[in-house]
Structure formats: C-alpha cells, structure tokens
Amino acid sequence: MKILLYNPDNGITRNFMPHLWMFLLQSLTPKEHEVILIDGNAKAMTRPELVQFCKDENIGLVGIGSMTRMVARAYLVADSLREAGFKVVMGGPHVTECPLEALGKDGGPRHADAVALGEADDYWAQIVEDAASGELKETYQPKVDEKGDDFKPSLQPYPHIPWESLDLEQFSLVPKFLRPVMSKFGEGWGKFFVVPIETGRGCPYGCEFCTVTGFFGDSIRFRSNESVVEELLRLKARAKKEKGQIAVFFIDDNLAINKKRLKGLLRDMIAAGATLPWVAQISANLLADEELVDLIADAGGRWVFIGMESIDPANMADVNKNFSKPENYQAVLDGLARRNIYAITSFIFGMDNDTPGVANRTVAEIESWAPGLPVFGQLTPFPSTPLYDRLEKSGRLTRPKHWLDFAPFVMAHDPLKMTIEDAKKETFDAWSRSYSPERNFEAINSIRNAPIDTRISHLASRLFFRGIYFPQMGTRAWLKLLFDNRKSILTLSGEGIRTWRAFRKRRRLEARSVQTAQ
Numbered sequence: 001m002k003i004l005l006y007n008p009d010n011g012i013t014r015n016f017m018p019h020l021w022m023f024l025l026q027s028l029t030p031k032e033h034e035v036i037l038i039d040g041n042a043k044a045m046t047r048p049e050l051v052q053f054c055k056d057e058n059i060g061l062v063g064i065g066s067m068t069r070m071v072a073r074a075y076l077v078a079d080s081l082r083e084a085g086f087k088v089v090m091g092g093p094h095v096t097e098c099p100l101e102a103l104g105k106d107g108g109p110r111h112a113d114a115v116a117l118g119e120a121d122d123y124w125a126q127i128v129e130d131a132a133s134g135e136l137k138e139t140y141q142p143k144v145d146e147k148g149d150d151f152k153p154s155l156q157p158y159p160h161i162p163w164e165s166l167d168l169e170q171f172s173l174v175p176k177f178l179r180p181v182m183s184k185f186g187e188g189w190g191k192f193f194v195v196p197i198e199t200g201r202g203c204p205y206g207c208e209f210c211t212v213t214g215f216f217g218d219s220i221r222f223r224s225n226e227s228v229v230e231e232l233l234r235l236k237a238r239a240k241k242e243k244g245q246i247a248v249f250f251i252d253d254n255l256a257i258n259k260k261r262l263k264g265l266l267r268d269m270i271a272a273g274a275t276l277p278w279v280a281q282i283s284a285n286l287l288a289d290e291e292l293v294d295l296i297a298d299a300g301g302r303w304v305f306i307g308m309e310s311i312d313p314a315n316m317a318d319v320n321k322n323f324s325k326p327e328n329y330q331a332v333l334d335g336l337a338r339r340n341i342y343a344i345t346s347f348i349f350g351m352d353n354d355t356p357g358v359a360n361r362t363v364a365e366i367e368s369w370a371p372g373l374p375v376f377g378q379l380t381p382f383p384s385t386p387l388y389d390r391l392e393k394s395g396r397l398t399r400p401k402h403w404l405d406f407a408p409f410v411m412a413h414d415p416l417k418m419t420i421e422d423a424k425k426e427t428f429d430a431w432s433r434s435y436s437p438e439r440n441f442e443a444i445n446s447i448r449n450a451p452i453d454t455r456i457s458h459l460a461s462r463l464f465f466r467g468i469y470f471p472q473m474g475t476r477a478w479l480k481l482l483f484d485n486r487k488s489i490l491t492l493s494g495e496g497i498r499t500w501r502a503f504r505k506r507r508r509l510e511a512r513s514v515q516t517a518q
C-alpha cells in the first residue's frame with residue numbers, strides 16, 4: 001500500500017523546517033508499504049491537485065498531522081480527500097485534544113476516518129496494517145497502565161531516520177538558481193536544510209498555556225547519547241557530500257531539563273566531531289550555568305530559543321512560569337553573546353496584567369539587551385490546557401473554538417486590562433519595531449566585534465525569522481525585504497568579500513611558501 005503523510009501549510013511562510021513526525025512515522029512503517037511525504041509549507045498544492053496526486057499515486061491511506069492553528073486547513077484537505085474516497089487518519093496535538101471534533105461526534109461535520117491520539121510511535125504500524133486490510137478503526141491510542149496512564153515510547157531504541165538518503169529537495173532553503181554560485185562559498189552553501197532532531201520528550205514545568213506537559217507527560221525520556229551522535233554524524237557527512245549546509249533544530253521542549261545529561265551529550269558530540277550548527281529550546285533559568293554555556297558553544301550551539309513570555313513577574317506568576325525570572329534575562333543573554341550564541345526570545349502579549357503600551361515597554365527593554373530574535377505572540381487558550389479551563393470557567397472565552405475560524409493575532413478571550421483590539425495593535429507594533437530595517441542595522445552594529453560569519457548569520461536569521469509569523473512567501477515580498485535592508489546587507493557583504501579575499505590571498509601565500517620549502 002502507498003501512504004501519503006501530509007502536513008498542511010500554515011498560510012504564512014512556505015519553507016522553514018520539515019516536521020519530525022512525518023519522518024518518524026515513515027521510519028516506523030512496515031517495509032512492505034511505501035510512504036510519500038508532502039509538507040504544504042514547502043510544496044504548495046491546491047486541494048484538487050492533492051486529490052489528483054493521490055489518484056495518480058493510488059494512495060491507500062492519507063495521514064494528516066496538525067497543530068491547533070492549522071487544523072481548519074487540515075480539515076478542508078481531509079474533507080476533499082474523503083469526498084474523493086480516500087481514507088484519512090489524523091493525528092498530532094490538536095486531534096488528541098479534540099478527537100470528537102475530527103470524528104464529527106461533537107455536532108459538527110466529520111473530517112477523519114480515524115484519529116491517532118497521543119504519541120503514535122508504538123501503534124502506527126497497527127494503523128497501517130488495519131488500513132491495508134480494510135479494517136481501519138475509528139480511534140487509536142497508546143496502551144495504558146493499571147492507573148490509566150499512557151505507556152510512553154521510551155525512545156530507546158530510537159528509530160533510524162535515514163537522513164543520509166532521504167529526498168529533502170522540497171525543504172532546501174537555497175533557491176535553485178543560486179545553488180551553483182552558493183556551492184562555491186566557504187565549505188559550500190549549495191543547499192541549506194534545517195533538520196529537526198529530538199533527544200528527549202516531556203516537560204515537568206506545566207506552564208498554564210502549554211500543551212506539552214499534558215501531551216508528552218511530566219516525566220522525561222531521553223534517547224541514548226550514541227543514537228543522537230550517530231544521527232548527527234550522518235547529517236554532517238551528507239552536508240559535506242552535497243557541498244551544502246545542514247543546521248539542526250533540537251526540538252526538545254527544554255534541551256537542558258536535565259543539565260547533567262545534556263553536558264554528557266554535548267561532551268560526546270564534541271568528542272565525536274558531531275558538531276553541526278544547531279538551535280535548541282532552553283529555559284532561561286537553566287542558562288546561568290557557565291560550564292553548560294561553554295559546552296553549548298563548543299558543540300555547535302548558535303541560537304537558543306527562550307520562552308521569556310513577559311518582563312512582568314506578575315504575569316509570569318499568573319501563568320505558572322515564575323521559575324523563569326525576567327530580572328535575570330539580561331545576564332543570560334550577555335552570557336550567551338560572549339560566546340557568539342544569540343537567543344530567539346519569545347514573548348506573549350494579552351496576559352492578565354498587560355496594559356496598553358506593553359509592546360513599547362517590552363521592546364525598549366529587549367533593545368537594552370544583547371541582540372536576539374524576539375518573537376511576539378498572544379496568550380492563546382489551546383484546548384485541554386489549564387489556561388483554557390480557567391478562561392472557560394470564568395466565562396472569558398469570546399471564541400471558544402477559535403481554531404475553526406482562525407484569525408491571526410486576534411485573541412480568543414478578553415484580556416483583563418486591555419481590549420482584544422489593543423492586544424493586536426501591541427503585537428504588530430512590537431514586530432514592526434523589532435524588525436524594522438533601522439533596528440536590524442542597529443542590532444548588527446551592536447555586535448560589530450563578533451566574527452563576520454556570525455554577523456551575516458545573525459542578519460540572515462532576522463530576515464528569515466520574521467517570515468515564520470508574517471507572510472513572506474513570494475519573490476516580491478523577499479525582494480522588498482532585501483531592498484529595505486540594503487544598508488545592513490551592503491555593509492556586511494562588503495566586509496564579507498574583503499575577508500574572503502584576504503583569506504584566499506593568505507591561502508595562496510601559504511601554498512606558495514610550502515612549494516618554495518619543497
């Protein structure tokens with residue numbers, strides 16, 4: 001049987017990083033079946049095109065995964081496929097939280113033939129076998145222990161994802177026409193992929209707005225260091241072979257949740273030379289450890305994603321996140337910047353203690369820190385979170401099923417000290433001020449003593465990162481962005497070319513002096 005695993009597009013950006021679940025389930029599929037992956041963020045297809053594709057390929061089962069934010073799109077795709085007679089199974093965080101919705105058992109239309117709840121690693125093969133024999137059941141979920149808790153996959157052993165041979169073409173971030181030229185730069189930039197790797201699952205912190213503790217559980221499971229190192233080495237070999245670059249996104253919710261384990265892993269990575277450039281999510285409270293930050297730098301860590309949420313301690317307490325202290329943020333970022341590591345700092349507006357002007361106050365504070373990539377969202381009640389329950393009980397939800405009429409940057413509940421409209425304006429203000437061409441130039445200038453490649457990567461990340469949240473899909477949007485930021489780009493390009501020429505000259509002289517010595 002041929003299986004299509006499909007991820008809906010997020011309507012904002014075309015390409016960034018593939019979703020791990022697709023590769024994982026592909027690796028866990030019994031060998032007699034063939035799996036095709038399509039990520040709508042990388043390969044845009046209309047619904048009729050997708051239906052035609054499934055007909056042409058004679059697809060026997062379609063698996064669709066989705067976050068809450070894209071679920072309305074996922075349902076539309078599933079509806080079209082089911083109308084054309086294809087069997088659809090849906091999985092991922094949203095359907096786990098709202099299975100009745102996907103199955104049409106909450107009064108709405110049905111979108112999926114089957115739902116896969118929670119972590120599907122241990123039962124995916126069963127779904128495939130049932131579909132192949134025409135006996136697909138309605139609900140699949142992990143086995144439970146005597147207390148009724150899900151058995152969680154141990155991650156040891158971890159499936160072999162064949163990164164060395166997978167077709168990653170749809171995910172390359174370098175446009176085709178630039179590849180021949182780019183492959184000549186440095187060690188080669190002919191292709192650039194960001195690849196998701198997990199080293200563990202679970203988070204015990206239980207922040208009020210987050211689905212992770214409920215979904216993955218509060219006990220943490222880790223892969224063995226050897227299996228992570230082995231996967232990294234395969235990726236590194238592929239990058240070298242293809243004269244391209246591969247960066248890794250460690251998608252663990254808190255890579256340093258067990259500092260001793262992480263230090264061990266980083267030491268093993270360094271010893272094995274498994275040091276690709278990487279980004280990871282780590283909470284601020286765990287980054288005060290100098291030894292850990294040194295190891296992160298030595299092991300290839302370039303960016304750390306930190307859920308800072310708010311600069312107001314009262315807000316942090318409201319969402320059960322006061323283990324993360326705003327007064328320590330500056331020191332943490334300075335410690336990272338000293339090692340040429342920068343942070344993606346994530347903030348949430350519309351929290352209960354926020355008032356109009358929160359964007360200006362927050363951005364002013366951010367601008368006084370080492371530069372990073374700030375991202376701004378709004379407090380969103382995802383289903384099955386403690387936040388959702390609290391707001392529902394207090395009658396504050398204005399759009400209880402906000403995902404069915406998804407509206408970017410429009411809150412689904414009334415904040416206490418501002419309006420929904422205020423929160424939208426604050427969010428836009430924060431984004432525009434933080435990524436204006438002037439601010440980009442200022443940020444790059446503030447790290448003028450850092451190596452040129454760090455500064456180029458910082459600017460490129462600023463230009464790219466905005467596109468995860470704001471539409472930046474077409475060539476026109478990109479050209480405009482490049483034109484607006486020409487001052488930063490020209491300054492760095494000039495310096496980059498001079499450095500490259502000096503490097504080539506040095507190499508030629510070295511080669512000549514070796515020849516003379518012989």
Ligand code: B12
Nearest residue numbers: 010020021063064065067068091092116119120121211377
């Ligand atoms: C990496 C990541 C991202 C990446 C992008 C996704 C990518 N390309 O991988 C980035 C950083 C861009 C991102 C952004 C956002 N993210 Co995010 N992200 C994650 C993260 C950390 C890891 C995802 C992952 O790969 N997990 C590991 C895999 C193995 O788990 P999984 O995806 O759940 O898959 C398993 C099962 O769910 C199941 N499964 C999944 N799909 C399917 C499909 C089928 C058919 C089947 C059978 C089974 C199945 O099988 C898998 C194996 O067990 C998760 C948290 C987490 N730990 O999962 C949050 C998470 C998915 N993100 C979340 C959110 C809210 C966001 C944002 C909206 C945040 C914001 N406020 O801006 C943005 C959206 C931006 C956008 N425009 O899309 C929430 C989603 C909650 C929800 N109910 O939807 C999560 C759960 C984190 C949280 N704090 O709650 N994210």
Ligand code: SF4
Nearest residue numbers: 203205206207210253
């Ligand atoms: S926000 Fe981060 S730290 Fe808090 S529960 Fe979620 S994953 Fe854990």
